[in-house]
Amino acid sequence: MPVLEIKNLSKKYGPIKALDDLNLTIEAGNIYGLLGPNGSGKTTTLGIILGILEADNGSYEWFDGNWVSSPNLKIGAILETPNFVPNLNAVENLEIVAAIKGEQHPKIDSLLELVNLAHRKKSSFNTYSLGMKQRLAIAATLIGDPELVIFDEPTNGLDPQGIAEVRSVLTKIAASGRTVLLASHLLNEVEKICTHVAIIKNGKLLAQGPIDNILSNTVTIILQSENNAELIAWINRTPWISDMKEVLTKIECTITPDIAPSLVNKTAFENGIVLTHFEVRRSNLEKEFLQITKGK
Numbered sequence: 640m641p642v643l644e645i646k647n648l649s650k651k652y653g654p655i656k657a658l659d660d661l662n663l664t665i666e667a668g669n670i671y672g673l674l675g676p677n678g679s680g681k682t683t684t685l686g687i688i689l690g691i692l693e694a695d696n697g698s699y700e701w702f703d704g705n706w707v708s709s710p711n712l713k714i715g716a717i718l719e720t721p722n723f724v725p726n727l728n729a730v731e732n733l734e735i736v737a738a739i740k741g742e743q744h745p746k747i748d749s750l751l752e753l754v755n756l757a758h759r760k761k762s763s764f765n766t767y768s769l770g771m772k773q774r775l776a777i778a779a780t781l782i783g784d785p786e787l788v789i790f791d792e793p794t795n796g797l798d799p800q801g802i803a804e805v806r807s808v809l810t811k812i813a814a815s816g817r818t819v820l821l822a823s824h825l826l827n828e829v830e831k832i833c834t835h836v837a838i839i840k841n842g843k844l845l846a847q848g849p850i851d852n853i854l855s856n857t858v859t860i861i862l863q864s865e866n867n868a869e870l871i872a873w874i875n876r877t878p879w880i881s882d883m884k885e886v887l888t889k890i891e892c893t894i895t896p897d898i899a900p901s902l903v904n905k906t907a908f909e910n911g912i913v914l915t916h917f918e919v920r921r922s923n924l925e926k927e928f929l930q931i932t933k934g935k
Contacts, residue, residue, distance in 0.1 A: 640703050642667045642787050642818045643688065648697035650683055650842075657683040659842040661697070665820060667786070670813045672833035672850075673822040674928065680842040681822040682718065685791055689716055702786070715780030716789035721772050725765040729756055729775055732764055736779045750778040754808050770801025777808055787818045794828055806832055830924040840932045853931075854922045860903055862890045863916035873910050889916060 643665040650658040658680045665671050673681050686692035688699050702713060723732040730747055737745035751757045754774040759767070767775065773793060780788050793809065794802040809832055813819045823829050829836060830850065837847040846853055860880075864870040870890055874880050880903075883892040894903060900919045907914055 640667050643699065643701055645699045646697055648687060648699065649695050651695055656842045661844050663837055663844060663847060667818050668816065669835045670819045670833045672829035672836040673820065673839065674829050674836050675839035676824055679839045681839060682791055685718055685789060685822055713786045715785040717776050717780055718791045721776030723764045726763050728763055729760045733779060733782065737782050740783045742783045745782045750781055753811060754778045755804060770797050770804055773805055774808055787820065788812060789820045791822045794825060826925045826928055838928060838931055845931050853927055857922060858894050858900060859920040860892060860894060860900060861918040862914055863888060864912050864914050870912055873907060873912055
């Protein structure tokens with residue numbers, strides 16, 4: 640079932656098109672990465688679907704038309720830097736959030752366990768690191784047991800340890816069956832966390848779908864031998880190796896997806912060629928992103 644359907648969404652800020660006829664469908668149970676460079680329209684999209692901004696054109700629908708009058712009861716979201724009462728501790732701050740949401744049984748202790756803050760639940764918010772503040776904000780989004788949680792750049796400004804901790808929490812949230820919508824410009828983090836991705840640039844949707852479908856299945860190999868002329872001749876008569884090019888002293892080429900890279904080394908040796916360099920490069924989200932957004 641679609642959690643969210645966006646249809647022909649457009650938004651301008653003066654002469655700048657923040658969103659340009661955006662169409663997007665988020666299915667339940669996925670970790671969805673809204674991916675694009677800064678200024679691509681990610682935050683504008685989230686602002687519109689959460690009712691903070693008004694679109695110029697287009698529409699969106701939550702939960703397949705159910706919960707039309709109050710879809711926010713099923714949604715938890717962080718759009719900006721988390722704000723809590725500085726001199727109150729984690730429990731007290733989450734109690735305030737629960738009161739605002741009208742949640743009488745917020746399960747605060749279990750939420751703090753989930754975000755790895757149970758050991759600091761009595762510490763004032765103003766003593767928290769940036770990563771701890773972000774994790775407390777994530778706990779706040781889960782009050783009321785929402786079906787969907789939305790995070791805008793949740794690892795922004797964090798150090799590597801903080802990024803890893805937030806990534807771990809988001810993975811646990813997704814494992815609980817909730818749908819996660821994550822906006823980010825960090826390709827590496829999106830690839831590690833998300834099951835699906837939508838790539839946006841200049842307000843336009845360029846690609847969307849499961850990450851495995853976005854990634855090319857092409858395998859690139861980098862080879863070298865003591866006699867590159869013999870190596871090139873062997874490559875030219877091997878049908879499952881293609882796109883050969885010489886890069887300095889090495890030979891770069893691709894193999895068909897059904898061929899295991901180990902077969903390259905084995906077959907070359909059987910043809911009298913000893914490889915002195917053998918490197919495998921598989922597609923990653925960064926490469927595909929750069930290819931998809933090139934010239935757009």
